[in-house]
Amino acid sequence: MTDDPVSFETLSAYVDGELSPKEAARVGQAVAADPVLARQVSVLQALRAGVSAIGGEAGPVQVDALEPKTRRFGGRRLAGFATVAMLSLSPAAGILFFQPAEMEGDRVLAGSHLASTSDVDLRRMAKAYESWGAPASQGDATVAPTDPRLSRMIAATGLRLVETGSVTLQSGITASQANYIGPNSCRLSLFEIPASGTVPATTPLVIETLNDLQIARWSAARHYVVISHDMNHARFAAIAGSLTTATQRDGVNDNNLIAVLSLAREHCLG
Amino acid sequence: MFTSNHWAMLHAMSRRLTGYAFALTRDRDKASDLVQNAIIRAMESRKVPDDDVAFRVWIARIVRNLWIDEHRAHLRQNAWLSASHPEGADFPADLPSEDLILNRMVIRQAFFALGTDHRDVLALVDIAGFSYDEAAKLLDVNRGTIMSRISRAREKLLRQLSDEGIVPLRASAARRGRHDG
Numbered sequence: 001m002t003d004d005p006v007s008f009e010t011l012s013a014y015v016d017g018e019l020s021p022k023e024a025a026r027v028g029q030a031v032a033a034d035p036v037l038a039r040q041v042s043v044l045q046a047l048r049a050g051v052s053a054i055g056g057e058a059g060p061v062q063v064d065a066l067e068p069k070t071r072r073f074g075g076r077r078l079a080g081f082a083t084v085a086m087l088s089l090s091p092a093a094g095i096l097f098f099q100p101a102e103m104e105g106d107r108v109l110a111g112s113h114l115a116s117t118s119d120v121d122l123r124r125m126a127k128a129y130e131s132w133g134a135p136a137s138q139g140d141a142t143v144a145p146t147d148p149r150l151s152r153m154i155a156a157t158g159l160r161l162v163e164t165g166s167v168t169l170q171s172g173i174t175a176s177q178a179n180y181i182g183p184n185s186c187r188l189s190l191f192e193i194p195a196s197g198t199v200p201a202t203t204p205l206v207i208e209t210l211n212d213l214q215i216a217r218w219s220a221a222r223h224y225v226v227i228s229h230d231m232n233h234a235r236f237a238a239i240a241g242s243l244t245t246a247t248q249r250d251g252v253n254d255n256n257l258i259a260v261l262s263l264a265r266e267h268c269l270g
Numbered sequence: 271m272f273t274s275n276h277w278a279m280l281h282a283m284s285r286r287l288t289g290y291a292f293a294l295t296r297d298r299d300k301a302s303d304l305v306q307n308a309i310i311r312a313m314e315s316r317k318v319p320d321d322d323v324a325f326r327v328w329i330a331r332i333v334r335n336l337w338i339d340e341h342r343a344h345l346r347q348n349a350w351l352s353a354s355h356p357e358g359a360d361f362p363a364d365l366p367s368e369d370l371i372l373n374r375m376v377i378r379q380a381f382f383a384l385g386t387d388h389r390d391v392l393a394l395v396d397i398a399g400f401s402y403d404e405a406a407k408l409l410d411v412n413r414g415t416i417m418s419r420i421s422r423a424r425e426k427l428l429r430q431l432s433d434e435g436i437v438p439l440r441a442s443a444a445r446r447g448r449h450d451g
Contacts, residue, residue, distance in 0.1 A: 051392055
């Protein structure tokens with residue numbers, strides 16, 4: 001039964017589990033009876049495992065950060081992707097809706113509804129987010145502290161305000177920065193950018209990812225940017241959505257927003 | 271149009287897909303860009319396969335085609351496997367040891383020294399996790415061709431590990447004699 005020679009090709013398919021049951025049984029018997037064949041199988045299995053491990057070096061593309069939209073960041077593709085989602089909150093029902101925006105291609109960043117915060121400014125704020133905690137990151141004391149109302153909402157998610165600072169933007173305007181940290185080391189920064197000249201129009205919430213950073217921005221009398229790292233996406237969206245609602249809608253009941261936010265306490269992903 | 275089911279399938283295969291792209295490009299950033307560009311291309315498609323296997327094959331084919339497009343000129347100069355290696359594969363006379371094959375750096379060095387054709391088919395099966403049938407569908411060849419190409423690629427890889435000094439020769443003459451005899 002095992003007299004027929006086992007070719008290299010057959011052995012190769014054998015270690016892949018690609019032979020028919022009958023053929024696999026024949027090869028299995030031959031391997032069991034022949035130490036040389038057994039070693040060849042062992043070598044092929046090691047080879048297969050070694051090649052397979054190479055793929056792990058690249059790491060997966062973060063698919064969950066992808067939304068049906070692409071844009072460019074400073075003329076360069078933002079890690080190939082950026083995500084943009086429109087989030088609306090129904091305070092009365094306490095229900096969160098997460099709705100992907102329509103595909104608009106690379107026109108998005110230049111779109112007037114998103115153009116309120118430039119790429120350069122976003123980069124500065126991202127850098128400020130990543131460096132906060134160091135003494136040098138403490139900002140100008142003359143900058144107005146963050147809106148206590150917004151701080152209360154963020155606190156409802158388990159994050160506490162630990163420091164405030166500032167970032168000078170490209171236009172010379174100074175943005176205030178409020179830094180929050182959670183019990184599981186989740187970090188979040190809220191940037192508030194005062195209007196220069198004309199009061200900016202209300203713009204919808206946009207949530208994007210820049211590498212591992214999640215960025216939310218919107219406008220309501222002033223510009224707001226929220227940045228976090230490795231935070232659960234639903235939690236980040238809930239925080240950004242509530243803050244947007246709080247700043248854009250008059251007469252909204254903060255307790256409803258806080259009730260929603262109190263549910264957003266998932267651990268950070270990192 | 272992409273549905274939540276498509277995103278779920280993409281989630282499930284993202285690591286293997288990026289690994290496949292890495293095997294093609296030999297560069298993490300390029301691999302990431304390649305996969306991302308492929309997903310963009312996929313998202314623009316009006317007809318997206320719903321079946322899991324069909325979807326995986328479809329998206330991997332997009333990755334591969336994009337990469338080929340980017341390297342078309344280079345690929346013209348390097349004939350594909352079927353043309354350059356018509357002979358059958360065989361075990362190299364001097365086998366590297368299993369322990370050394372398991373050394374990640376050694377196998378990595380040898381793998382990336384392979385030609386693109388060998389890397390491609392090995393990566394589809396060993397890294398991307400496609401079955402022979404799926405790889406055959408992806409490459410538009412029959413199953414037997416995949417089986418043959420895989421074995422030739424492995425033979426080439428083993429030969430590089432043994433012959434090119436990446437791995438010290440360990441196989442004993444006595445063992446070879448028994449096998450050959």
